[in-house]
Amino acid sequence: xPAPDVERVFREHYGRAVAVLVxxxxxxxxxxxxxQEAFLTAVRRWPTDGAPPSPAGWIVTTARxxxxxxxxxxxxxxxxxxxxxxxxxxxxxxxxxxxPDDRLRLIFTCCHPALSTAAQVALTLRLLxxxxxxxxxxxxxxxxPTMAQRLVRAKAKIRAARVPYRVPTEAELxxxxxxxxxxxxxxxxxxxxxxxxxxxxxxxxCAEAIRLGRLxxxxxxxEPEVSGLLALMLLTEARRPARVGPSGELVLLAxxxxxxxxxxxxxxxxxxxxxxxxxxxxxxxxxxAAITAVHSAAATAADTxxxxxxxxxxxxxxxxxxxxxxxxxAVAVAEVDGPAAGLALVADLDLPRHHLLPAVLADLLRRLxxxxxARAAYDEALALAGNAADRAFLRGRRAxxx
Amino acid sequence: xxxxxxxxxxxxxxxxLAPGQLEQIMxxxxxxHREMHDAGIWVFGGxxxxxxxxxxxxxxxxxxxxxxxxxxxxxxxxGGFSVIDVPDLDAALAWxxxxxLATTIPIEVRPFYDTSx
Numbered sequence: 001x002p003a004p005d006v007e008r009v010f011r012e013h014y015g016r017a018v019a020v021l022v023x024x025x026x027x028x029x030x031x032x033x034x035x036q037e038a039f040l041t042a043v044r045r046w047p048t049d050g051a052p053p054s055p056a057g058w059i060v061t062t063a064r065x066x067x068x069x070x071x072x073x074x075x076x077x078x079x080x081x082x083x084x085x086x087x088x089x090x091x092x093x094x095x096x097x098x099x100p101d102d103r104l105r106l107i108f109t110c111c112h113p114a115l116s117t118a119a120q121v122a123l124t125l126r127l128l129x130x131x132x133x134x135x136x137x138x139x140x141x142x143x144x145p146t147m148a149q150r151l152v153r154a155k156a157k158i159r160a161a162r163v164p165y166r167v168p169t170e171a172e173l174x175x176x177x178x179x180x181x182x183x184x185x186x187x188x189x190x191x192x193x194x195x196x197x198x199x200x201x202x203x204x205x206c207a208e209a210i211r212l213g214r215l216x217x218x219x220x221x222x223e224p225e226v227s228g229l230l231a232l233m234l235l236t237e238a239r240r241p242a243r244v245g246p247s248g249e250l251v252l253l254a255x256x257x258x259x260x261x262x263x264x265x266x267x268x269x270x271x272x273x274x275x276x277x278x279x280x281x282x283x284x285x286x287x288x289a290a291i292t293a294v295h296s297a298a299a300t301a302a303d304t305x306x307x308x309x310x311x312x313x314x315x316x317x318x319x320x321x322x323x324x325x326x327x328x329x330a331v332a333v334a335e336v337d338g339p340a341a342g343l344a345l346v347a348d349l350d351l352p353r354h355h356l357l358p359a360v361l362a363d364l365l366r367r368l369x370x371x372x373x374a375r376a377a378y379d380e381a382l383a384l385a386g387n388a389a390d391r392a393f394l395r396g397r398r399a400x401x402x
Numbered sequence: 403x404x405x406x407x408x409x410x411x412x413x414x415x416x417x418x419l420a421p422g423q424l425e426q427i428m429x430x431x432x433x434x435h436r437e438m439h440d441a442g443i444w445v446f447g448g449x450x451x452x453x454x455x456x457x458x459x460x461x462x463x464x465x466x467x468x469x470x471x472x473x474x475x476x477x478x479x480x481g482g483f484s485v486i487d488v489p490d491l492d493a494a495l496a497w498x499x500x501x502x503l504a505t506t507i508p509i510e511v512r513p514f515y516d517t518s519x
Contacts, residue, residue: 114491161513162404164490
């Protein structure tokens with residue numbers, strides 16, 4: 001058998017192995033250490049000995065044995081009782097992976113509300129995604145020592161405060177799941193925003209978020225918002241090839257070359273949206289996915305079913321009202337009833353320090369032929385826009401006013 | 403089982419309580435405390451006199467300085483506390499949530515070192 005790509009096995013199975021070992025050892029650091037040792041052994045052995053029949057099972061078993069060896073060497077009283085527990089743990093998966101609940105437990109522990117959002121994101125990427133501390137730091141433009149300290153603190157809190165390692169009860173689940181989905185979506189939007197930093201690392205973030213989304217969908221097939229989030233990410237990711245122009249500038253949805261959209265991702269996302277709709281338990285991610293699906297279904301921007309988009313934004317305003325949602329709704333209304341109708345809706349919005357509001361305002365004023373006011377609104381948007389791509393786009397629009 | 407300290411974080415300034423409000427709070431907190439007793443998780447706790455009644459002892463060159471007042475003057479102070487004995491943070495937070503609603507002010511939940519391990 002040819003030696004398998006240990007790196008690939010690592011990406012696919014690191015989170016699973018850590019999750020199993022956390023349950024067996026009751027300690028995240030010890031679990032990470034054991035799994036890393038197992039992968040090091042794999043790197044040494046697999047190229048010469050060949051891969052085991054079940055690489056994932058081999059990693060878990062090897063990690064468990066390494067943990068037992070270590071506890072034998074360092075036997076303190078607490079360690080001995082832990083070792084006894086380990087040896088009793090005959091439910092430790094030998095072949096073909098693990099109890100899926102372990103990864104679910106780990107996700108809920110990583111995204112526990114007693115941890116800051118930044119810590120939740122870092123832990124999730126590190127433990128479930130298998131990203132190195134350096135990779136997580138680079139992705140969030142934080143110095144590596146800062147990220148290392150963030151991870152150490154979060155793990156210390158989990159240990160000292162005894163954040164439980166379990167899937168929340170049904171009563172707690174809606175709140176707790178919201179936090180998990182928010183972390184995954186935050187990873188995705190951070191990768192998608194392309195605000196700054198290393199493009200490659202950021203695309204990795206999108207891929208990682210989708211991988212986590214797929215994992216959640218597999219582990220919680222009965223949660224429509226989980227499918228909704230996955231669909232939203234797939235449909236958004238599908239547009240990526242058309243989203244940035246040759247010189248790195250942002251290309252608006254209306255101007256994108258739709259031939260460059262990823263048809264396979266769109267088909268998968270649309271199927272998920274349809275399945276969600278059938279369940280009739282709408283939530284914010286499902287509705288946003290449905291909106292994105294409507295855009296994906298249009299062959300050209302002119303073919304967009306804007307009435308459907310407005311109807312979906314009405315739904316979104318009902319379940320998750322926010323000024324940003326209202327702004328997007330106003331944009332859709334402008335497509336159906338004209339820019340004056342959109343302008344009337346935008347005028348009432350309170351969205352301070354956000355460049356999106358003056359940017360939309362500027363566009364509506366431009367379409368109404370009110371160039372002078374449009375120019376002032378573009379200036380305001382330019383002053384607020386944080387990233388280079390957004391600013392370049394706004395400058396271009398302003399210049400075209402003449 | 404591990405112990406958690408639930409600190410009642412009282413504002414040091416700002417508007418006082420409306421007439422009758424304190425009585426209501428005391429009644430609500432009492433209910434939670436009684437339920438802690440009944441659940442067998444209550445270890446110790448109580449309300450504290452205001453920080454102005456505190457005396458702070460500071461070691462200095464082998465001697466100890468006696469200072470009138472609390473260890474720190476802040477926007478908030480410890481108004482009281484409960485120590486409970488529950489298996490994990492989720493259980494502690496569930497009780498803390500009830501205390502926060504009863505006291506109408508923040509509750510800090512903090513684990514004690516586990517001395518049994």
